[in-house]
Amino acid sequence: MSESVIPSQEAAPRLSSLFHRDYLFGTLMLGGGIMLHAVETYITATLMPSIVRDIGGLELFAWATTIYVAASVLGSTFVAVRPESVTLNRCYVFGAVLFGIGSLVCTIAPTMEIVLAGRAIQGLGAGFLVALGYAFIRYVYPEPLWSTASTLYAAVWGIATFLGPTIGGIFAAGSAWREAFALLVPLSVIMAFVAPRLLPSGDGERVTTKTPFVQIVLLVTAVLLLSFASSVAAPALRGVLAGAAVLGVIAAITIERHAQARLLPVGTISVGSPLARVYLIMLMLLVTICSDVYIPYFLQVLHGVTPLVSGYLVALLALGWTAAAFLTASLSGRRANRVILIGAVLETLATAALVFTLARHNPGSDLLFLALSTVFTFLMGFGIGMGWAHLVTHVMRLAPAGETDKASAAITTMQALGAAFGAALAGIIVNSTGLLQPGGIDGAVTAARWLYALLALPAAFAILLAIGLPHARSGGAD
Incomplete structure (x- = not known):
């Protein structure tokens, strides 16, 4: 990496530094992965009314978001506990491929249940891509640019907030929701193909542990229980589900504190x-x-x-x-x-x-x-x-x-x-x-x-x- 573009301690790092030739492709790939996830989030939110009008499943409307978020937790966790032989750029390939497969499933889905299956696969891939956006920062940029890179990736969400509803609105107006999902498939394929060529391997130091399966299951279950609680009509059942979700979080924290297979870095709990x-x-x-x-x-x-x-x-x-x-x-x-x-x-x-x-x-x-x-x-x-x-x-x-x-x-x-x-x-x-x-x-x-x-x-x-x-x-x- 060229030292000439690294800001001095007295100079504020400029956003343009991220687009210097030494960092350009890394910036485009990492920002692109987060952008793909962010824009798709808003596109789907805009398309959901058209989807339920076409194939039904109004009672499952909220689950298109819930199952996506729950799956993204699993994807982001795998980045941290992946096998030692799996480098970060390989994870990027996996994430892009999963995102593309999930988009394809949504494209051809005949029922809302199949759409939800596609959303789960999409969410898994999105968890990879977003986690990698942060995990790759220290490999692609020198330390003075870390905060600037984090700023750029945060800004991607702001841009996506305007792009997503606009793109989704265009496809929704013509009831072309399948085409909106299909558009994401070739983009995912391209990103999977070029990732090993444009990103460093990212196989630096880390502690390899077993997968914190129990903590993940408890946290995802807590999310699902709260989602159920937000949709049920009976106040008593709502309270029971919310209480069970709280107990799930407490159990996950308790296990994390003493587990060898950890979800968070050592000493965090x-x-x-x-x-x-x-x-x-x-x-x-x-x-x-x-x-x-x-x-x-x-x-x-x-x-x-x-x-x-x-x-x-x-x-x-x-x-x-x-x-x-x-x-x-x-x-x-x-x-x-x-x-x-x-x-x-x-x-x-x-x-x-x-x-x-x-x-x-x-x-x-x-x-x-x-x-x-x-x-x-x-x-x-x-x-x-x-x-x-x-x-x-x-x-x-x-x-x-x-x-x-x-x-x-x-x-x-x-x-x-x-x-x-x-x-x-x-x-x-x-x-x-x-x-x-x-x-x-x-x-x-x-x-x-x-x-x-x-x-x-x-x-x-x-x-x-x-x-x-x-x-x-x-x-x-x-």
């Missing part, structure tokens, strides 16, 4: 572990941000906004994440820790503020409340975006020797679990506080108030975790 605090901050911020899943619904029902406009308004959350990531990318040391803390505070306050702006009946579409709701939605994303890349950099620097692959893959696991638990908790809250019973406008207002009040709490907990976070001493002034 410890109250005093800085790495554990970083992972918890990530998880809490993501749980809060997933309250956005109901923003389009409340905009349409309470504020009279059209579906298309509501979709693009909620996309401002991802835009805020992207904007903040770029604005704070050059910070390091104590300043990086400050923006993590400030970002958590901002996300907490913005989420809580939606209780007063979004959670109200506004049949006349009063621009004041719409504008304020839009601003706070943007600020929710801005808050998490301020610190995300620096949290990723913390993980790579705090990872124990030989366990950097496992630490990097765990970032994707936290993302998947945060998204799954956040969406499921949001469903439980709104369904338990009036959205279904009594329903209507009054039920939606009450549910929205409870949702944003309660889901501001995980981000508030992240504030406490971020206080006193150890700062990196390499690169950049404090």
Whole structure:
């Protein structure tokens, strides 16, 4: 790698450095893998109404997301516990092939059950690709560019938020949902073919362990139980399922603490572990941000906004994440820790503020409340975006020797679990506080108030975790 493009400690790393000839192909491959996953996520969300109209399966609608997320946890975990002979670029090939096979299954699916099978295979491949986006950073770039690379990959999600619904809308308008999945097949094949030629092998130091099968099963089961809990009508059953999910998480943590086959790096399951605090901050911020899943619904029902406009308004959350990531990318040391803390505070306050702006009946579409709701939605994303890349950099620097692959893959696991638990908790809250019973406008207002009040709490907990976070001493002034 050329040293001429490595920024000095006094100079802020520039995004353009990632596209220098020494790093260009790695940047395109890693960013492309995350982009493929991110865009497809939004395409599928847009296509699902067309799919159920065509082949039925409305009762399985939510499972298209749940099973995808659960499978991605398995894929990201394999990256960390893969056999010693399997290099990272081989994992990339496996991930791209699996993603392509899953897309092909969805393309030809005659029933919703087959679509879900395809989504499971897609999710498995996506878990590989996203985990590798982070795991490869230390092989493709010098350390001063780690935070900048993390910023770029975070920004991919912001771009995908606009591309996904647009592409999905084009195919949905013509009921061409099969063609949308088919388009992903050749892209996956190309990426699988060129990965060994454009990416380093990535077979550096790591500790080889057995697969943490029990912990994985418990966590995936907890996700599925919470998803069931968010969809059942009986409050008692909802409570039982949610309680069982909590017990599953506790059991997974207890086993992880003493297991030889570990899901997380050694020492992570410890109250005093800085790495554990970083992972918890990530998880809490993501749980809060997933309250956005109901923003389009409340905009349409309470504020009279059209579906298309509501979709693009909620996309401002991802835009805020992207904007903040770029604005704070050059910070390091104590300043990086400050923006993590400030970002958590901002996300907490913005989420809580939606209780007063979004959670109200506004049949006349009063621009004041719409504008304020839009601003706070943007600020929710801005808050998490301020610190995300620096949290990723913390993980790579705090990872124990030989366990950097496992630490990097765990970032994707936290993302998947945060998204799954956040969406499921949001469903439980709104369904338990009036959205279904009594329903209507009054039920939606009450549910929205409870949702944003309660889901501001995980981000508030992240504030406490971020206080006193150890700062990196390499690169950049404090």
